[in-house]
Amino acid sequence: MSPGVTIKTVAQAVGVSPSTVSNAYNKPDQLSAALRERILSKAHELGYAGPDASARALRSGKAGAVGVLFTDKLAYAFSDPYAVGFLAGLAEVAEEFATSLLLMPLSSSDIQGGANAVRQAAIDAAAIFCVAGGHPALDMLKNRGIPMVSTDRGDHPDLSWVAIDEVEAAAKLGRHLARLGHRDLVVLVDNAEAAGSQPVELTLDEVGYTDCELRIRGLQKEMPDARIRLISGGHNAFSSGLAGAEWVLDSQHRPTAIVGLSDVQALGAMEAMKTRGLVPGKDLTVVGFDDIPAAGTAGLTTIRQPIKDKGRAVGRVLLDPEVKEHQLLLPTELVVRSSSGPAPRT
Amino acid sequence: MSPGVTIKTVAQAVGVSPSTVSNAYNKPDQLSAALRERILSKAHELGYAGPDASARALRSGKAGAVGVLFTDKLAYAFSDPYAVGFLAGLAEVAEEFATSLLLMPLSSSDIQGGANAVRQAAIDAAAIFCVAGGHPALDMLKNRGIPMVSTDRGDHPDLSWVAIDEVEAAAKLGRHLARLGHRDLVVLVDNAEAAGSQPVELTLDEVGYTDCELRIRGLQKEMPDARIRLISGGHNAFSSGLAGAEWVLDSQHRPTAIVGLSDVQALGAMEAMKTRGLVPGKDLTVVGFDDIPAAGTAGLTTIRQPIKDKGRAVGRVLLDPEVKEHQLLLPTELVVRSSSGPAPRT
DNA sequence: TCGTTTTTCTAGAACGATTTAGAAGAACGA
DNA sequence: TCGTTCTTCTAAATCGTTCTAGAAAAACGA
Numbered sequence: 001m002s003p004g005v006t007i008k009t010v011a012q013a014v015g016v017s018p019s020t021v022s023n024a025y026n027k028p029d030q031l032s033a034a035l036r037e038r039i040l041s042k043a044h045e046l047g048y049a050g051p052d053a054s055a056r057a058l059r060s061g062k063a064g065a066v067g068v069l070f071t072d073k074l075a076y077a078f079s080d081p082y083a084v085g086f087l088a089g090l091a092e093v094a095e096e097f098a099t100s101l102l103l104m105p106l107s108s109s110d111i112q113g114g115a116n117a118v119r120q121a122a123i124d125a126a127a128i129f130c131v132a133g134g135h136p137a138l139d140m141l142k143n144r145g146i147p148m149v150s151t152d153r154g155d156h157p158d159l160s161w162v163a164i165d166e167v168e169a170a171a172k173l174g175r176h177l178a179r180l181g182h183r184d185l186v187v188l189v190d191n192a193e194a195a196g197s198q199p200v201e202l203t204l205d206e207v208g209y210t211d212c213e214l215r216i217r218g219l220q221k222e223m224p225d226a227r228i229r230l231i232s233g234g235h236n237a238f239s240s241g242l243a244g245a246e247w248v249l250d251s252q253h254r255p256t257a258i259v260g261l262s263d264v265q266a267l268g269a270m271e272a273m274k275t276r277g278l279v280p281g282k283d284l285t286v287v288g289f290d291d292i293p294a295a296g297t298a299g300l301t302t303i304r305q306p307i308k309d310k311g312r313a314v315g316r317v318l319l320d321p322e323v324k325e326h327q328l329l330l331p332t333e334l335v336v337r338s339s340s341g342p343a344p345r346t
Numbered sequence: 347m348s349p350g351v352t353i354k355t356v357a358q359a360v361g362v363s364p365s366t367v368s369n370a371y372n373k374p375d376q377l378s379a380a381l382r383e384r385i386l387s388k389a390h391e392l393g394y395a396g397p398d399a400s401a402r403a404l405r406s407g408k409a410g411a412v413g414v415l416f417t418d419k420l421a422y423a424f425s426d427p428y429a430v431g432f433l434a435g436l437a438e439v440a441e442e443f444a445t446s447l448l449l450m451p452l453s454s455s456d457i458q459g460g461a462n463a464v465r466q467a468a469i470d471a472a473a474i475f476c477v478a479g480g481h482p483a484l485d486m487l488k489n490r491g492i493p494m495v496s497t498d499r500g501d502h503p504d505l506s507w508v509a510i511d512e513v514e515a516a517a518k519l520g521r522h523l524a525r526l527g528h529r530d531l532v533v534l535v536d537n538a539e540a541a542g543s544q545p546v547e548l549t550l551d552e553v554g555y556t557d558c559e560l561r562i563r564g565l566q567k568e569m570p571d572a573r574i575r576l577i578s579g580g581h582n583a584f585s586s587g588l589a590g591a592e593w594v595l596d597s598q599h600r601p602t603a604i605v606g607l608s609d610v611q612a613l614g615a616m617e618a619m620k621t622r623g624l625v626p627g628k629d630l631t632v633v634g635f636d637d638i639p640a641a642g643t644a645g646l647t648t649i650r651q652p653i654k655d656k657g658r659a660v661g662r663v664l665l666d667p668e669v670k671e672h673q674l675l676l677p678t679e680l681v682v683r684s685s686s687g688p689a690p691r692t
Numbered sequence: 693t694c695g696t697t698t699t700t701c702t703a704g705a706a707c708g709a710t711t712t713a714g715a716a717g718a719a720c721g722a
Numbered sequence: 723t724c725g726t727t728c729t730t731c732t733a734a735a736t737c738g739t740t741c742t743a744g745a746a747a748a749a750c751g752a
Contacts, residue, residue, distance in 0.1 A: 074434045087420055092419075103449060104446060121446055294584075
C-alpha cells in the first residue's frame with residue numbers, strides 16, 4: 001500500500017465521509033451500489049488495499065485470530081499426525097468464522113518468554129493443546145480475560161475443555177491386554193528430559209503430562225497385578241519410541257507387551273522389533289493410542305479417538321457463541337489389529 | 347482483564363502519566379526501578395495484564411506476526427514432514443524476533459475467501475510456502491505492501507525467495523537413474539484434481555505447481571530418450587503415493603523405476619510394492635525427493651534439501667533487517683540408499 | 693557556585709479505523 | 723398536501739497505545 005493512504009485519503013478523493021468508505025468495505029447494504037463502486041475503484045486507483053487490520057482490531061475489539069498454544073518446539077509438536085489432525089479440524093472451524101490461527105509454541109526452556117509472547121499476542125481466544133496446567137502462559141491468558149479451551153480435562157469446574165475419558169480409554173486397552181494374558185508391560189512415555197540422552201525408566205510421579213498419567217492409571221486399573229514399567233526415549237516421536245523400544249528389547253528382561261502412549265511411539269517400537277526379526281502380535285504385542293492413519297497400514301492395535309472432531313469441537317466452543325456446552329467428552333474405541341496377540345506361555 | 351482497565355487507569359491509580367506506565371512495560375531503562383516496581387504491582391492489583399496488543403500494533407505499526415501462506419487444507423499441508431520441518435525452522439527465527447506465526451491456508455475452492463483473509467490479517471510479512479504464483483492472495487499482499495518471501499524461485503527480479511535449484515536437483519536424480527540403466531519411469535505428482543478419485547495420467551502442462559514442473563524438466567534433461575509418464579494419486583501425501591503406485595503396479599505396463607516428487611509419495615509407493623511382494627531396489631527402483639527422516643529408516647534413495655535451514659532462511663530474510671541477500675539458493679545432495687538399483691535387463 | 697549533562701517524567705498529538713446518533717432527502721400512503 | 727417511513731450519508735467521539743519534544747529535577751565537573 002502506498003504509504004499514508006488511509007480511509008480518509010480515499011474519502012477525500014471521492015468526496016465522501018470516512019464512515020462511508022468504511023461501510024463500502026464492511027456494510028455494503030448501507031450505501032448505494034453506485035457509490036460503493038465508485039469508492040472501491042478510487043481506492044484501487046490510489047493503491048488502498050482496504051481497512052488496516054490493526055486499527056480495525058483496536059476499534060472493534062476483535063482481533064480475528066485465535067491462538068494455538070502447545071508445549072515444546074514446533075518440530076516435536078507436529079511430528080505427530082495426531083497434532084496435525086487436531087489442527088486441521090480447528091482450522092476448518094476457524095475458516096468458517098473468518099478467523100486465523102496464531103501458532104504459539106511454549107518452549108519449555110524459556111517459560112517467561114512464552115508467557116510474554118502470550119501477553120503480546122492479538123487474539124480473541126486460545127486453544128490449549130496439551131499444555132500442562134499451571135503454566136504461567138495460562139495465567140496470563142486468564143488475566144487478559146481471553147477465553148480458552150483445553151484439550152485436557154481440568155479440575156476447575158469453570159474451565160472449558162474438549163477431551164476424552166483418558167482413564168476409561170486406557171482401561172479398554174488394559175482389558176484387551178489382560179484378556180490376552182499379558183502381565184508384564186512396558187509403557188513408552190513422552191518425556192522432555194529423556195530427550196537426547198539414553199532412554200530412562202520413570203516413576204508415575206515423574207511423568208510430566210496429565211494425560212499420560214491418566215492413561216497409565218487406566219492401564220493399572222484393569223491390570224492390578226501386572227508388572228508395568230514406564231520407559232521414555234524422549235519427546236513424543238517415532239524416534240523416541242524406536243529408541244525406547246530398542247533399549248527394552250536389548251535389555252535383560254523383555255516384557256510380553258509394549259504400550260505406546262501415542263501411535264507414533266508404538267510405530268517406533270514396531271520398527272525396533274522389525275530390525276530384530278520379531279513379529280508384532282506373535283513374538284511380542286505392541287499397542288498404541290490415537291489411531292493415526294499410519295496405524296491402520298501398520299496393523300497396530302490402538303485406541304481410536306476422533307481427533308479431527310476434537311479440533312472442530314474446540315473451534316466451535318471457542319468461536320461459536322451458540323455453543324453453550326463448554327465441557328465435552330468425546331468417544332473412544334478399541335481397534336484391534338494384528339499387532340496384539342496372546343502372551344506366550346512362560 | 348477486568349473490563350475497562352487501561353494504561354490510563356493504572357496511570358491515574360499510581361499518580362503518573364500514561365507514557366510512564368507504557369515505559370514501565372516497554373522501556374524499563376527510561377524510569378527509576380522503584381517507580382517501575384510500583385507501577386507493575388499496582389497494575390497487577392488492578393488486574394491489568396499489560397498493554398493491549400491491537401492498540402500497540404496500531405500505534406507502532408508492527409503487528410508482531412508473520413503470515414504463513416500455503417495452498418490447500420491444513421491437513422494436506424502438514425501431512426508432509428517436509429512442511430513441518432520448514433515451519434519448525436521458521437518458528438525458530440520467529441521466536442528469536444518475538445514474532446508469532448499466523449497460519450493462513452488458502453483453500454483452492456474459495457480463492458476469493460483466501461484473498462480476503464489475507465487482506466484482514468494483521469501481519470508484518472509473509473512466507474509463501476508452495477503457493478502457485480498469480481494467486482490473488484499474493485496480489486493482495488503486494489497491494490498492502492507486505493514484504494514476502496517465497497519458497498519457490500519467481501521470475502520477477504525483485505521477488506524474494508529462498509529455494510533450491512529444482513532443475514539441477516532433479517537432474518542429479520536423473521543422472522543416477524540413467525546410470526543405473528533406467529529408461530522407463532513413472533513420476534508420482536501432486537495434483538489437487540486427482541484427489542478423491544482414480545489416479546490419473548497427466549501431461550506436463552497439467553502439472554499445477556511450478557516446483558513439480560521444474561523437477562520433471564530436470565529429469566527429462568538427463569534422460570532425454572526415456573519414457574516418462576506422470577501419474578497423480580491426489581494431494582501430496584503418503585496415501586496418494588500409495589494409490590498412484592498401486593494403479594501403476596497393477597496396470598499392463600510396469601516401469602522400471604518410480605520417482606516420487608516428494609518422499610511421502612515415494613514411501614507410499616514402497617508400501618504398495620511391499621504388499622505385492624516386490625523388493626525396492628531389486629524388483630523395481632523407487633526414489634524420492636526431500637530426505638525426510640522416514641526416508642532414512644525406509645532406505646529410500648532421495649534428494650536431500652536442507653529443509654529446516656530453508657525455514658530459518660525465510661525467517662531471516664523476512665525479519666532480520668541486516669540480511670541484505672533476498673534471493674538464496676540452498677544446496678541439495680543425492681542420497682543413495684537401498685531403494686534404487688540397476689534396471690533389470692529386458 | 694554556575695553552567696552542562698544526565699536522568700526521570702509528562703503533555704498532547706498521532707495511529708487508522710468503527711460506531712452511534714442523527715441529518716437530509718427521497719419515496720410513500722392517504 | 724402533510725406526516726411518516728426508508729434510504730443514504732455524515733460528524734464526532736472513541737478504541738488503547740506509543741511517540742516526539744521538551745520540562746523539571748538531579749548529578750556532575752571544574
